[in-house]
Amino acid sequence: WYQRRVRAIYNSTIVDINFPPALYKKLLHMPISLSDFAKVHPTQGNTLRQLLAYNEPDFEDVMCLNFSITKDFFGEMEEIDLRPGGRDQLVTLENKQQYISEYIDYYMNSSMEAQYNAFAAGFLLVAGGEVFKSFHAEELMHMVSGMHDFNFADLEQITEYKGGYSPDDPVIRTFWEVVQELELGLKKKFLCFLTGSDRIPIHGIHSIKIIIQKVKDNSRLPVAHTCFNLLDLPPYANKEMLKEKLLLAIKNTEGFGLV
Numbered sequence: 001w002y003q004r005r006v007r008a009i010y011n012s013t014i015v016d017i018n019f020p021p022a023l024y025k026k027l028l029h030m031p032i033s034l035s036d037f038a039k040v041h042p043t044q045g046n047t048l049r050q051l052l053a054y055n056e057p058d059f060e061d062v063m064c065l066n067f068s069i070t071k072d073f074f075g076e077m078e079e080i081d082l083r084p085g086g087r088d089q090l091v092t093l094e095n096k097q098q099y100i101s102e103y104i105d106y107y108m109n110s111s112m113e114a115q116y117n118a119f120a121a122g123f124l125l126v127a128g129g130e131v132f133k134s135f136h137a138e139e140l141m142h143m144v145s146g147m148h149d150f151n152f153a154d155l156e157q158i159t160e161y162k163g164g165y166s167p168d169d170p171v172i173r174t175f176w177e178v179v180q181e182l183e184l185g186l187k188k189k190f191l192c193f194l195t196g197s198d199r200i201p202i203h204g205i206h207s208i209k210i211i212i213q214k215v216k217d218n219s220r221l222p223v224a225h226t227c228f229n230l231l232d233l234p235p236y237a238n239k240e241m242l243k244e245k246l247l248l249a250i251k252n253t254e255g256f257g258l259v
Contacts (some may be wrong), residue, residue, distance in 0.1 A: 024137035037104045052098040065091035163214035171235045193250040197224040
C-alpha cells in the first residue's frame with residue numbers, strides 16, 4: 001500500500017490522498033508543532049492551546065493535570081506516563097510547555113511508531129536519497145497531492161487553439177466565461193475531464209498545456225483526449241447550449257488513478 005502511494009512521486013502522478021503536513025515533516029525529520037498536531041487531532045489541539053494560554057495563579061487547581069494520559073483500549077481505560085513517573089508529577093505554569101511537547105511526542109511518535117516505521121520504510125525505499133532531503137514538507141506534500149490554486153485565468157492565457165479557433169473567437173470567449181463561473185467542485189471535475197486528474201501539478205496550473213480544437217458537429221458533447229490535454233469543442237450556438245453540453249460531459253467522466 002505505502003509503496004503504491006509513494007510511487008506517485010516516482011512517476012510524477014498526482015493522487016487523491018490527503019496526508020497531513022505532520023507526516024511529511026516526520027519523513028524529513030522536522031519538529032512537529034502544536035499547529036501541526038491540531039490539524040491531525042483538532043479537539044486535543046484546541047485543548048492544548050487553551051492550556052498554553054491560561055496563565056493564572058490557580059493553574060494547577062484548575063487544570064489538575066500530571067504528566068500522563070488516559071486512553072481507552074477496547075473499553076478498558078489505561079493510564080500512560082508521558083515520562084518516567086509522570087503520573088506523580090504535576091503540570092505547572094513553569095513546566096506546561098514540556099507537558100505539551102511530551103503530549104504531542106506521544107501521539108505523533110511513540111503511540112504509532114510501528115505503523116509509521118512501516119510506512120516510512122516503503123516511502124523512503126522509492127523516494128529516499130540525498131535529493132529527497134533537500135525538500136521542505138510543503139513541497140513534498142505538493143508533489144504527492146498537487147496544488148490547490150485553481151486560477152483558471154492563467155490556464156486560459158496559455159491555452160493553444162486549432163481548427164479555426166482563436167482566443168478572440170466568440171465560442172472561445174463564451175467557453176472561458178462558462179468555465180470561470182463554475183464552482184470549485186465543478187472546476188475540479190473539468191480539470192479531471194481534460195487532464196485525467198483533478199489536482200494541480202507542483203509547478204502550478206500554468207504548467208498544464210492544453211489545446212482546444214474546433215469540431216463541426218454541434219450535436220456532440222465536448223470530447224477530451226487526456227493523453228494530450230486536447231479538447232474537441234463544437235461551435236455551440238449560444239452560452240446556454242455550451243454550458244449544458246460541457247456540464248453533461250464533465251459530470252460523467254472518470255480520471256486516472258493508481259491501481
